[in-house]
Amino acid sequence: MFKVGVGLGNFTNIPCRFYSPSVKAKKLVFHEFGDPPKVVKFEEEVVPEPKPDEVLIEMLVASINPADINIVQGVYPIKPRLPGVPGNEGVGKVLSVGRNVKSLCVGDRVMPNTENLGTWRSHGVFKETSLMKVRDDIPLVEQSATHSNGATAYRMLKDFVALKEGDVVLQNGANSAAGQHVVQLCHIWGYKSVNIVRDRPNIAELKSYLTGLGATHVLTEEEFRKTELFKSGDVPQPKLALNCVGGKSSTELIRKLAPKGIMVTYGGMSREPVIVPTAMFIFKDIEARGFWITRWTNENRDSEERKTMLCELMDLIKENKLVAPTHKLVPISEYTEVLSDTVNPKGLRGMKYLFDFRL
Known part of the structure; x- marks a missing residue:
């Protein structure tokens, strides 16, 4: 039996075989909420045969994002049933399909099409509707980031301000995974980006890296507070600011916005509240908005707008215009060290971790 693949890309004919080999999965599980390095445990299980509407997949890579930690x-805001397997993002390969499955075949590459799928496992059985077939001709790490980091950057640049070529986008946390996507998309679409990062011993190296991605300017928090970049007229005042830090950093972004500018908050890495001076609302008519990619996805899961976005992001990856954020691939056996580093409040690790189940 053969079917032609459909979805986000072009596929050749792939045989659809209905079989279920005996597979033992390695997975991470938490039985209670709490500090990830303490409550997440390693377990193994024999994976059951998929039911008629289910699919058995082998995970290839799975991202570790701040949302997973939260x-x-x-x-x-979204809590799984316990015990649960963490992980919202990743890329897998179909090993077996139930007899009623129509949209997926053995060998297809897939990604989650629902939240809380539980991707921190080597193998799993899932409902057909919880998976999305994706193209298999682009790198796994870049592809894994499209549904969260890439989509977050894309939507924030598209949905709040009608930007045109030469406009300025301001952001803090520019070295975050989403921030690196913002840098690249701004460069691709002809926007100027002013990027704020925290000072660190290798700041020159970080500035050079972000500039290489396409950043127009990269400043530390201290440099940004003192900058005359906008007052001098060398750079137009930004119409859009993207905040993933909060606290004093977000206040500084607000102060630099053009009149009627918009600041979009999508994270709070400092764990401090966003504080907006009253004068910014009254005299500059500034807007403070929020964005949550999970809410947007739930409202647009099957929309043409979402399909167009994912296709465009994957095309940019294929064309080598959009590269993965700084990252490190690790085996699942190193989960304790990875989780400990990820929850470190200093937040200067400067890379995104992914479990690589091929290691």
């Missing part, structure tokens, strides 16, 4: 901590 879910384990129990502070995220």
Whole structure:
């Protein structure tokens, strides 16, 4: 039996075989909410045969995002049933399909099409509707980031301000995974980006890296507070500011916005509130907005707008215009060290971790 693949890309004919080999999965599980390095445990299980509407997949890579950490901590708006497997993002390969499955075949590459799928596992059985077939001709790490980091950057640049070529976008946390996507998309679309990062011993190296991605300017928090960049007229005042830090950093972004500018908050890495001076609202008519990619996705899961976005992001990856954020691939056996580093409040690790189940 053969089917022609459909979805985000072109596929050749792939045989659809209905079989279920005996597979033992390695997975991470948490039975209670709390500190990830303490509550997440390693377990193994024999994977059951997929039911008629289910698919058995082998995970290839799975991202470790701040949202995953917040879910384990129990502070995220969406909470899984316990015991749960963390992980919202990743790329897998279909090993077996149930007899009623129509949209997927053995060998297809897939990504989650729902939240809380539980991707921190080597193998799993999932509903057909919880998976999305994706193209298999682009790198796994870049592809894994499209649904969260890439989509977050894309939507924030598209949905709040009608930007045109030469306009300025301001952001803090520019070395975050989403921030690096913002840098690249601004460069691709002809926007100027002013990027704020925290000072660190290798700041020159970080500035050079972000500039290489296409950043127009890169400043430390201290340099940004003192900058005359906008007053001098060398750079137009930004119409859009993107905030993933909060606290004093977000206040500084607000102060630099053009009149009627918009600041979009999508994270709070400092764990401090966003404080907007009253004068910014009254005299500059500034808007403070929020963005959550999970909410947007739930409202647009099957929309043409979402399909267009994902196709465009994957085309940019294929064309080598959009590269993965700084990252490190690690085996699942190193989960304790990875989680400990990820929850470090200093937040200067400067890279995104992904579990690589091929290691």
